[in-house]
Amino acid sequence: MPTILVALGAGFLFGLGLTISQMVNPAKVIGFLDIAGRWDPSLALVMAGALAVFLPAYRIIVKRGAPLFAPALLIPTRRDIDGRLVAGSATFGLGWGLVGFCPGPAIAAAGSLQTDALTFLGAMIAGMAVYEAIDRLSTRRPASQAG
Amino acid sequence: MFENFTPVSALGGGVLIGVAAAVMLWLSGRVMGVSGIAGGLLRPAGGDTGWRLAFVIGLVTAPLIGMAVTGSFPPVELDVGLGTIVVGGLLVGFGTRFGGGCTSGHGICGIGRLSARSIAATGIFMAVAGVTVYVTRHLLA
Structure with a gap:
């Protein structure tokens, strides 16, 4: 609690x-x-x-x-800079630069009820769901969690 | 020069964000990374959804309290088309989860821990975002 x-x-x-x-x-x-x-x-x-x-x-x-x-x-205990970290961060940077929203502000802006902001939030959640689906398919071993 | 710069509110808001991250770690032992907290809601692991949902509710509520005080929701201005918004959202959602964090988890908490991974991640997403803005708003505009 x-x-x-x-x-x-x-x-x-x-x-x-x-x-x-x-x-x-x-x-x-x-x-x-x-x-x-x-x-x-x-x-x-x-x-x-x-x-x-x-x-x-x-x-x-x-x-x-x-x-x-x-x-x-x-x-988080990992210290290695691997391909996923680099590729994921670059992908995030591309989306961030295109629109100007990162996850925190995208969620906080939901209360504005603006169509553009809610559309971005929906797409962002969909992107996260795609990651979950791929992660579930590709890693049968325990998934490593970072920050 | 710097006509849009708002140093006092930026620094003040930043301090609040730092306090939020410190409170989260000190009391609950959790790193305050928004993409990880929100993304974890899509992973049906029992007993782990309550605090994640509570964080998201707090995050959504804060600007609404601001609205109650000032009379209007803080400005949220997007100046790109709907297609770009959808593509951008997909990239941000997937990229932050694949890269293990976003501006809060890597940019603030990770750099605060002096983690080499987070310093690298932050440098990469900042640089790519900057180049993206330059290409879309100067070269292609």
Whole structure:
């Protein structure tokens, strides 16, 4: 039960951060990615602000050991830069650059009820479902989970 | 120069996102990666859906509270055709799952852990997105 409330709160804080920083707006994200246009560095400061908190917080949390409401920290352990990581990230970058939505903002923007935003969300979920289908077919061995 | 730059709200919003990631890890031991959390809902593994669904509900609710305060939903502006939106959505959904993370999981949590995988992933999706914007909005426009 506590983990459900924690997730609800974390999701809410994350959504609030996306709202305040205007990252729910694809036009704002395209403004950052468009270095040759009227460049808007805002997204870099969003990441800087998040890392300013999370970099030190991560070190403190790991030093403390177990989390408060769960038996252990579930942190990715893989260290190799493999083909899936490279190809998947490049595929994501292509879609991100085409539209300006990444998963967090795409979900947060659902409440706008705008046709364009909901269409993107539906297509994104379909893309995730395609991955699940391929993953189920191709890996009979236990799937390796990363972040 | 930088006429669209909003440094204060960007930094403030970023800090909130960092706090959210820290709270998630400190209390539940989970990495706050949106593509992994949402994508996991499509995997019918028993007992694991509650917290994922709760995260998504919190994420969807936040801008609605903003709407209740300011009177209007924050701007969501897409300036591409429906075909591009569908293709983009498919690529983002598949790519983030295949690459093991997105802007939050790799870009914030992964870099925050100084993970070489996440630093590489973030460099790749940022670079490809930047090139894509340059090609579609400058070379082809």
